[in-house]
Amino acid sequence: MALPREGIYGLLAEFETPTELVIAAKAAHDAGWRRLDCYSPYPLEEAAEVIGFHRNRVPLVTLIGGLMGLCAMFSLETWISTLAYPLNIAGRPTYSWPAFIVPAYEWTILFAGLSAAFGMLALNGLPSLYHPLFNAPSFRNGATVDKFFLCLEATDPKFDASEAKAFLEGFHPNSVVEVEY
Amino acid sequence: MGHAKTLPADLSAPGFVRGWQARSLVVAVLFTVTAVVLATLDHSAEHIYRAWVVGLMMCFGFSVGGLALLMVQHVTGGKWGLLLRRPLEAMTRTLPLVFVYWIVTGLWMKKLFLWARFSDAAAALKAGLINETEAHAIEWKRPMLNPEAFWIVGLICFAIWAFYTWKLNSWSLQRDADGPSTTAYWIRKFDNLSGFGIVVYALTMTAAVIYWVMSMDVTWYSSVYGLLFLVGEGYQVLALAVLTALSLSKAEPIKTILRKTEQYDLGKFMMAFVMLNIYLAFSQFLIIWSGNLPEEIVWYMNRINGHWGIIITLDFIFHWLIPFSLLLSRDIKTNKKRLMRVAQWMIFAKAFDLFWLVEPNFKDAAGNLHFSWGILEYIAVPVAMVSLWVAYYSWQLTRRPLVQTNDPHLAEILEPEHAHA
Known part of the structure; x- marks a missing residue:
């Protein structure tokens, strides 16, 4: 500001x-x-x-946001399935990564989208309550x-x-x- | 703020396209010799038949996939289509060569397909040549998977593709011969043919890939298979069309009409196909992995176990991770040289994916990746076949003006373009 x-x-x-x-x-x-x-x-x-x-830096912010979403969801699922609440689902290993891909992907998109929108606002100084013009x-x-x-x-x-x-x-x-x- | 450019008077392909033709013929000959040498070293021609299918599917993908993308761009319109139209038309006109490749595949049917080799499944089971599942599948699928049906369905499909190829190509010349007053009429006419044509293409193409590739494993089935190849064709065709347009842009007439705007759009379009391709491939895997049914899972186990895990991992990296990461960048999409590298890479990745799809269908290789001189046929045979195809394609490129002139987008594409950051 x-x-x-x-x-x-x-x-x-x-x-x-x-x-x-x-x-x-x-x-x-x-x-x-x-x-x-x-x-x-x-x-x-x-x-x-x-x-x-x-x-501008919006693409970079979007990329970082997307990667954060990916890591966050994949780690969350790994933690839940292997440590916090391990369940035997059809005899599969608790760390069954193929099942984690879809939510991790969704979070990648979600975080990337939000980062793009809010990153754009942050970098162009909006919302601005006052502009001299x-x-x-x-x-x-x-x-x-x-x-x-x-x-x-x-x-x-x-x-x-x-x-x-x-x-x-x-x-x-x-x-x-x-x-x- | 410049003024609109004017199209050069000579719209024919630049001289260096003849050079492409000559060079690819040389490569085709060299790799044919290599294929023969490898077969001698291997003491068997077995892998030639298998690798032939990879070559067939690559060329089929370019030719009939080109037909599909040509119809898509007629239906959707857009300036990108004007840029790719004549290269795509040239791809469709290579259908005769694909037909010849297919005839050869048919002649080798017994080497490739269990259902063709054993007309009496019960006897083959008794003799211990196939297992019970295979015998059951061969008998059950007999009405569809038999040599007569292979030839009849194939001929019908080729007849349909030939019809669309002929119509779209001959109309395209007539359209240019007619004046600008007919533009609206021609657009409507192409629309009507292509809209239905896309549906017909999807059905015939699905039938073709079931016969030619999927049925190499007679026990397995996947309802997304046709769609997977359909998107795969979009992937390779777009890569080749972009590669062609960018290579041609070194000289007139494409030099005048290729702008950063459309190049960037095409880069984004390639990215879309890269995404759709992995989406479908992963969906199929996820569904079959989740179901974990003995009828289906074996197909993946054959392609993951016994060192095939390395190949599937590389396939994922080659096919998705690399093109995806590169195409994320706006700089790469707007840089001619780099986008050409990505397009070349995507064509290689497609061939690599076909290797992973084809080789594990056979008993000696299922769940057991191992070296033999024969496995190198997967390089020699497809390279030879695709090179011959490229020679044919280059020749077709020289046979027509490279720009369609009777098109409303021509004026727009000649306008100066705006800022790109």
Whole structure:
């Protein structure tokens, strides 16, 4: 969770069409901006592409979760069948691993699925009760309806409020606003 | 953000496909010689007959399995299908070679099947050639398992596969000859043929594998057997089709139409077949292991005891663990070279699985894995047969344009693609 901060979060430009957003985002990325993000009412693959969408750790979290589920269930069954409650079932050995496979597999899937979902939430910072972008009225009104946003964030070393504003205005957005924390 | 690409004017197979053909013919000859040498060392041709079945099932899997996947992609549509269609069609057109392999298998029937060797089970039992269970099974299954039925059922199956092969292939050329205004008509037409064809394929294929493989152990039966082979065919066909498409992508025209998006999709599809395959194989094992009935369990005991445990463990590793672990990775699925390695591995794993299925059917090998020069025929004979098949397949690949042009997905596949992480 981000610590409470003061000052400018970033500069937010509102565009009317996805094409304008993608052109501006590409130009910003090419100009060296790295702390920037695009916001659109629906997934916009081109936008992700031009700002250098990179891989994340969700697959790793999922793999670890799956392996944990596998080990947990297989050990649980082994413990129950051999130590805690050994039963003679049709004369089979108490450690009859073929019978353990199905539940172990189910737990692999269950843990992997839950790890993927919760790992994704943990890594992207959701659920989030507060995000500074909602301070901008244009964002509140348009981001989930029909407007396309590009935000250059203040944490970028290139960030300078007046230069960034001039840069964004070069693309003729509907508006460019400073967003406070 | 580029613009849509244009398809090259020449859609025929690149020159190096001729090279594949020549090389596989050389391999076929070398391994045929090896097979003969091994038989001399072994002082018996016994293992040639057995290994022949492995070769037959590999080639049958590619050819008729290719027909099945071709029909599936006609029914489902999708851009991946456009990429694989012509390679799959080339696979189906190798049916004549599979037919020849099958005729040879039929001629060796008495060497392979107890039910064919002993027309009088009672006499064979008295002479001590078979045990009581086998004698009973031979008599009981006589209406289905007899030489006449083997030939008749086989001929009917081949006639049906040939009909679908002919229809799908000739329509495919007519479809390209017709203009874009006919696309919807052709899609409907292919749909209607393929939908029913898939059902017919599942039934005929089940009959075929019961006659050709399952009945080598006359006492045993498993109702999931046909399905197991059906999925196994999907496994090997998809591996070969992906291998073909990726190898062809070094040159036009596939170079233009192969995108990361579809390659990644095909990788996921391979993963699905790897999963389904182990799911069915393990289900059969789990059910028979749980039941532990004397009629069924022997089949597994023949394939686990006496060092066969090593083979079944390796089979599990080769067939499932390795391709599964590799295909989990997105990097491998989107890397051409690596995905090709996985596809090659899967084809090898399929052959290894067939070895485990076939060899323990015979008395000298059941529950007793041991070395003889003959057992190496399982390498020599299938490699020779599959190489000859590959030569035929490569030749068929050169006979048509590699891309179907009268298809709505063509425009989509030529569009630029988006981010992949």
